[in-house]
Amino acid sequence: MIEFSNVSAGYAKGARVLDGINFHIDKGEFVFLTGPSGSGKSTLLKLIYHDLRPLLGEIRVAEYSSRRISRRKIPYLRRKLGIVFQDFGLLESRTVGENVAFALEVTGAPRSFIRRRVSEALEQMGLGGKECCYPLELSGGEQQRVAIARALVGEPYALIADEPTGNLDPGISREILMRLEDINAMGMAVLLATHDYSLLKDRDHVRRLYVSGGRLIYDGPTGSFAPEAPPASGGNLPPVG
Amino acid sequence: MRSLREALLGFGRAKTMSFFAIVSTGFSLLALGMFALALLNLNTLIRYFESKVEIVVYIRDNADTGRVGMAVEDLGRVEGVDRVNFVSKEEALEHFRRDLGADSDLLQDLESNPVPASLNITMKPGYRDTLHVQAVAARAAELSFVEEVDYGREWLRRMDIFKHVVSVVGVISGALLSLVALVLISSAIKIAVFSRSREIFIMKIVGATNGYIRRAFLIEGVLKGTLGGALAAGGIFAITELFNRKLIPITGFTDRYYLYTVAAGALLGLLGSWISLGRYLRRI
Numbered sequence: 287m288i289e290f291s292n293v294s295a296g297y298a299k300g301a302r303v304l305d306g307i308n309f310h311i312d313k314g315e316f317v318f319l320t321g322p323s324g325s326g327k328s329t330l331l332k333l334i335y336h337d338l339r340p341l342l343g344e345i346r347v348a349e350y351s352s353r354r355i356s357r358r359k360i361p362y363l364r365r366k367l368g369i370v371f372q373d374f375g376l377l378e379s380r381t382v383g384e385n386v387a388f389a390l391e392v393t394g395a396p397r398s399f400i401r402r403r404v405s406e407a408l409e410q411m412g413l414g415g416k417e418c419c420y421p422l423e424l425s426g427g428e429q430q431r432v433a434i435a436r437a438l439v440g441e442p443y444a445l446i447a448d449e450p451t452g453n454l455d456p457g458i459s460r461e462i463l464m465r466l467e468d469i470n471a472m473g474m475a476v477l478l479a480t481h482d483y484s485l486l487k488d489r490d491h492v493r494r495l496y497v498s499g500g501r502l503i504y505d506g507p508t509g510s511f512a513p514e515a516p517p518a519s520g521g522n523l524p525p526v527g
Numbered sequence: 528m529r530s531l532r533e534a535l536l537g538f539g540r541a542k543t544m545s546f547f548a549i550v551s552t553g554f555s556l557l558a559l560g561m562f563a564l565a566l567l568n569l570n571t572l573i574r575y576f577e578s579k580v581e582i583v584v585y586i587r588d589n590a591d592t593g594r595v596g597m598a599v600e601d602l603g604r605v606e607g608v609d610r611v612n613f614v615s616k617e618e619a620l621e622h623f624r625r626d627l628g629a630d631s632d633l634l635q636d637l638e639s640n641p642v643p644a645s646l647n648i649t650m651k652p653g654y655r656d657t658l659h660v661q662a663v664a665a666r667a668a669e670l671s672f673v674e675e676v677d678y679g680r681e682w683l684r685r686m687d688i689f690k691h692v693v694s695v696v697g698v699i700s701g702a703l704l705s706l707v708a709l710v711l712i713s714s715a716i717k718i719a720v721f722s723r724s725r726e727i728f729i730m731k732i733v734g735a736t737n738g739y740i741r742r743a744f745l746i747e748g749v750l751k752g753t754l755g756g757a758l759a760a761g762g763i764f765a766i767t768e769l770f771n772r773k774l775i776p777i778t779g780f781t782d783r784y785y786l787y788t789v790a791a792g793a794l795l796g797l798l799g800s801w802i803s804l805g806r807y808l809r810r811i
């Protein structure tokens with residue numbers, strides 16, 4: 287349901303960031319996306335939620351394909367995904383409840399449905415009773431849980447998390463990881479980009495993608511991680527265009 | 528409805544930016560309004576002076592009354608002529624006496640009436656300029672019984688120049704003022720939109736369509752613009768009142784112009800947010 291076929295990508299000016307990427311993630315999978323800083327993890331995630339369009343190849347998300355999707359349809363593709371960032375991305379002038387409700391309001395869902403789903407999602411994230419707080423009244427870990435609640439309130443197919451623990455203490459990071467695993471256990475795919483390898487400890491059976499030098503170098507269980515040495519020309523991929 | 532609520536909330540949240548946008552719209556429109564007020568009053572002044580424009584056709588004493596009567600009808604049909612008034616020698620002398628006032632004794636023992644009869648011609652509004660007045664005067668001068676035609680040639684020429692200067696200066700400074708207002712307002716809105724780029728990004732991430740985002744911002748823009756327009760209308764009203772009560776009476780805006788001021792604010796808010804948001808939304 288998320289599928290990359292021969293995807294190459296880069297930004298308007300500069301070298302290609304990703305080249306010849308192939309993988310697919312099924313419903314209900316849990317996947318770590320790893321790689322050195324600047325290797326293109328965030329870029330890969332942007333391609334999934336179509337904040338960036340590929341130069342070559344095809345990206346499929348649910349029933350949408352990057353080849354055929356029109357600009358007008360991109361918001362609908364994004365509603366199939368829940369997206370979480372390192373910096374939480376909460377609106378500080380809105381309460382926790384309003385932040386979570388926001389994701390459903392833009393879809394035009396009925397008010398009673400929104401109210402029910404918001405309290406369910408907050409409950410699920412252990413934030414019952416925090417609905418009327420403002421984000422800045424919460425700890426970092428709590429703020430990130432609000433962001434996760436907002437990501438899953440629309441019951442998307444997959445949760446895309448870019449460095450969600452990057453701003454958090456190790457203990458809190460662990461807790462966030464467990465929350466994401468709970469969500470995954472309920473059937474939602476999770477793709478978690480991180481360079482905090484301590485999160486991968488005791489997760490030998492979990493699938494891991496490793497990108498480096500713009501290529502997908504490893505795709506397999508964390509326990510048997512053995513990346514091929516990055517090609518010598520790793521940093522010098524052909525330029526865009 | 529949800530967009531409206533979104534707009535109202537956004538309004539309360541970005542207080543400083545909203546304030547900046549409202550005040551810059553308000554002040555720009557106030558400046559334009561005051562300028563319009565000045566033009567309006569100059570126009571009133573011009574129209575007052577113009578109402579004094581009159582062509583006086585002096586008639587020889589031996590003129591044939593029948594032909595004068597025909598001439599009155601003739602001249603009355605010339606384009607731009609409002610009225611042709613026949614003033615007899617007696618009436619003219621009476622006017623002269625009244626004008627002299629205390630010195631009218633001087634006219635006490637005259638054997639014959641030295642004041643000529645005349646046709647006093649007034650022009651319709653819009654025809655009270657050298658071009659039209661001169662045409663009528665020339666036509667009157669051709670009549671055989673006419674002694675002399677007087678229409679204040681020099682004064683009329685100065686009026687023409689004055690009107691010309693007022694309209695040229697008015698158009699140029701009006702355009703400049705509008706340009707400054709537009710730049711000021713659009714940068715205020717741009718800053719307001721930019722200050723909320725994070726909010727727009729989050730809206731997009733959770734799957735808001737461009738239409739949804741646009742609606743929220745446009746409604747907010749219209750609300751701010753309307754408030755700015757109302758501020759300007761209030762300022763114009765206050766200034767008019769100030770003049771009328773403490774200084775000199777001036778012509779004020781009619782209700783319709785106050786309405787236009789508020790509407791201009793709403794329109795500016797709409798266009799401003801449309802333009803600055805359009806640039807923003809086009810980037811995926």
Ligand SMILES: Nc1ncnc2c1ncn2[C@@H]1O[C@H](COP(=O)(O)OP(=O)(O)OP(=O)(O)O)[C@@H](O)[C@H]1O
Nearest residue numbers: 297300303321322323324325326327328329330481
């Ligand atoms: N908006 C952008 N415009 C141009 N180049 C960009 C942009 N964003 C990222 N890049 C470049 O693309 C490459 C990959 O960046 P990306 O953010 O995907 O890396 P990352 O793996 O997420 O790194 P990190 O672990 O530090 O978050 C980098 O070389 C970066 O300079």
Ligand SMILES: [Mg+2]
Nearest residue numbers: 327328448449
């Ligand atoms: Mg990154």
